[in-house]
Amino acid sequence: MRRAQIFHGGRLVWATVSDDGAALNLPGGGYVAADAAAWLPPVTAGATVFALGLNYADHSRELGFAAKQATPLVFLKGHNTFVGHQGATPRPADADQMHPECELVAVIGRPTRKVREEDALRHVSAYTVANDYAIREYLENYYRPNARVKNRDATTPIGPWLVDAADVGDPQALKLSTRINGEEVQHGTTADMILSVAGLIAHLSDFMTLMPGDMILTGTPHGVRFVAAGDEVVTEVSGVGRLVNRVVAS
Structure with a gap:
């Protein structure tokens, strides 16, 4: 459903x-x-939203990082950063290096604390798609994405809907793609994640309780292409959904 x-x-x-x-x-x-x-945005009020940086091996290599992170790079996102399907995202006038990032999002379905990786997917109720735009001019440190990059209003389209986890199957066997004005600029597979969906849930639940509605944006594959005002951006995850967004001048 x-x-x-x-x-x-x-x-x-x-x-x-x-x-x-x-x-x-x-x-x-x-x-x-x-x-x-x-x-x-299909986001539950009061939910905690986690996001991952450098969680795809090919994207890490693309950015010049040869070694995998010892621990995942996790940061939080505020709710004002989200915008729904067919929504508009403003591009700041001084942001010439703003690019889309297609991501699979896992939604927690029940209280989760210290779950083992082999049991973690039982705690996922649904999946959706996110486009977590990055603005390279504002990036202070790849290891610590600052709020100015990842928490700007309406810079994370998400949706269009939530798909029951049972209807998606193996979250590590999904294709991801991004198209700008019809041209494919990003393509990858969740099999290339450094830490799987189950691994991320196990990691987070080891030190905190995850609650129903909490979301995990699981990272993005390689492919960096900058956008301009007027562009239509489509991010898609196979078996989950096709998310459409417009870039507008700030």
């Missing part, structure tokens, strides 16, 4: 997505055409 959060009738509504993706079925009956929906 796929569930999307939309704005309808003056309030936030969780709708189920039709099999063909053309309609969003409203609770209590009725539907909204997908191309007419006001899509919102």
Whole structure:
């Protein structure tokens, strides 16, 4: 099942997505055409959102890092950074090196503390897609992405929906891609993750309790291409979803 959060009738509504993706079925009956929906980020209020840096071997090599990190590079994201499917992301006037990053997102389904890696995927309820834009001019340190890079308003499109984990299968066998104005600029597979989805959950739950709705953005594969105002960016994860975003002038 796929569930999307939309704005309808003056309030936030969780709708189920039709099999063909053309309609969003409203609770209590009725539907909204997908191309007419006001899509919102499928993020639970109050959830903690984690993000990963340098978690794909090919992307690490692309940036000049030969060695794998001893421990994962984890940072937190505030909720104002998210924007829904078909939303707009502002590109700052002084940001000539802003580029998209396609990511698989794992959503925690139940309280999780000190779970073993071999059991960790049982704690995932759903997956979605994120495009965690980076702005290289603002980056102070690859090992510590600062808030100015990764917590700007509306710079992380996410969605379009949540897909039940059972419908996705093996999260380490998914293809990722990014297209700018129809041209593929990023392509990879989750098999290239340095620390798997299960490994990330085991790592985080070793020192803190993960709660239902918490999200983990699991990193991005190689491929750096800068965007300009007016570009349409499509990030896609096979079996999960296709997320569309527009870049606008700040």
